[in-house]
Amino acid sequence: MNKIYNPDKKDWSALLKRPTTTFDAIEGIVSEVFNEISTKGDSAVAYYTRKFDGIELESTLVSSLEFEEAENLVTEELKKAIQQAKKNIEAFHKAQITEKVKVETMPGVTCWQEKRPIQKVGLYIPGGTAPLFSTILMLAIPAKIAGCNEVVLCSPPDKQGKLNPAVLYTARQCGVEKFFKVGGIQAIAAMTFGTKSIPQVYKIFGPGNQYVTVAKQWATRYGIAIDMPAGPSELLVVADDSANAAFVASDLLSQAEHGIDSQVILVSISKTFILKVEEEILNQIVNLPRKEIAQKAIANSKLIYVEDDTTALELINEYAPEHYIVCVENEDFYIQNTMNAGSVFIGNYTPESAGDYASGTNHTLPTNGYAKQYSGVNLDSFLKSMTFQKITSEGIKNLGNTIELMAEAEGLQAHKNAVTLRLASLKK
Structure with missing residues (x-):
């Protein structure tokens, strides 16, 4: 573990740098894929699916039979869990519905604002080493509540050309009908231009690796909106001696197991607590099925000691974490003064994984410091505000x-x- 004590402020930028590949190293292949798909459509999608995913498909569209088979493969226990999460996420996002704003600015001049759904949206669900069916809940539910007319979902197939049953079950539960077995850059490009099989959309949502992140940003060159530049996962925990070291270690590891390019950071005003957490990480990591991934992510992570809460808060706002756990005695100070964070988790009994799955908040959040200017996905992400006036x-x-x-x-x-x-x- 990388332990840093009282880092000088001039070194913060280098200290807090994310372990990401530069966009320059990725833009070449993204540009190539976009150019090919813009002119060759489905045949180019098939070519890059063979090249990147190692699979050739007769059809990319998920069939009714595949949905039905998947439902039979998901356990009743998991179905109940998904339904509970769905209920909570629906409740939180429905609560975000706002009324029309109407005002007579002066006699005879009336102005009002109404929200209308984005008609066509594309949802990207990562595949890779973990089937993130929870992301379908986070994107498809607010899309439906907002009233989007067309919801297109893309996710990469496995080497057998299949999708995880839980992914398919969740998509059907959320009312998704246009589900395509396409991943990575080619999925983003297909939704950007539209092909004979895959509809063009107006806005693309969803997390992904660095290739997907760059592809989404590339899509904006062609008039497509995106939710945010959402890249590799990250977590910052601020904790002191009032926190439970085992809990904090488990939270850090929960993000570290996402991928080798994930980053986790602990900030504390207690050197003793930092050592306790380090010991807990070493004890817990050996029992994780994704131990090798977590170990590589931990190698890019930091345990940072600072002398006081004010310095800690300043460092946190500079980092602008995607996920942010506050587990300190003086929690009000941090909550009230944190300006830059994607989603905040408060207290010993609020693990970040609650927000990842089932508490109700959305887990599609800004990474790589973009929490300084972006919000996480919410109901308004699927809506446009239109103004009206009558004189x-x-x-x-x-x-x-x-x-x-x-x-x-x-x-x-x-x-x-x-x-x-x-x-x-x-x-x-």
Whole structure:
């Protein structure tokens, strides 16, 4: 473990750097895949699925039979767990529905704002070493609540051309009908341009590896919106002697097992506590099925000691963690003053994995410091705010001269004329 004591502020940037590949090393292959799929469509998707996933498929669309077979393979216990998580996530996201905002800004001038769904959305569900069926809940549920007309889901198949049964079961429970066995860059490119098989969408959601992250950003060059640049998972825990070292270690390991490029950080004002957590990590990691992955991630992680809460908080806001656990005696200080974090977990009995699965909050969150300017996925991510206004004859009389003066000052005579003509018509 990398233990750092009282790091100088000038070294924070290097200390908190994520273990990610530079985009320059990835953009070449992303550009190639996008160019090929934009011109060759499904045949290019099939080519890159063979190249990257090692599988050739007769059809990428998941059939009704595959959905039915998957339902029979998922245990009743897991079905109940998925249903409980679905209920909680629905409850939290339905609570985010807001009413129309309407105001008469002056007599005769009424303005209002309404939210309308994004009609076509694409959801990306990572495959790789873990079948993240929970991400379907996090994306498909708010998409349905928002009222998106078309929901397209893509996820990479395994070497046998299949998807995990829990992934298929969850998708069906969430009402997803257009599910394609396509992963990685080619999935993002297919949803960007549309192919004969895979519909084009207006906005793409979902986490993924660094290739998927760059592909999503590349998609924005073609007029496609994305939720955020969501890359490898990360967790920062701030804890002191009031915390349980075993709990903290388990939380750090829960993120470390995501992938070798995950990063976990402990910040503490107690050197003794840091040593306890390090010992717990070493004890717990040996029993993990994904031990090798976790060990590589831990090698990129940090145990950081600072002398006081104020310094700790400043460092945390600089890092802007995706997941952020606050397990300290002075928790109100941290909660009230943390400005940059994706999702916050408070107290000894709030593991980050609760948010990953079933508490109700969304686990699709900004990584790599983007929590400084991005929100995690929420209901509004699937909606657009549209403004409306209606001005009566009384309203244009009250507001007209203001518009004329401002338009003339900007040298935009046609803008002024649009008002002047209306005012003149009311004098007749």
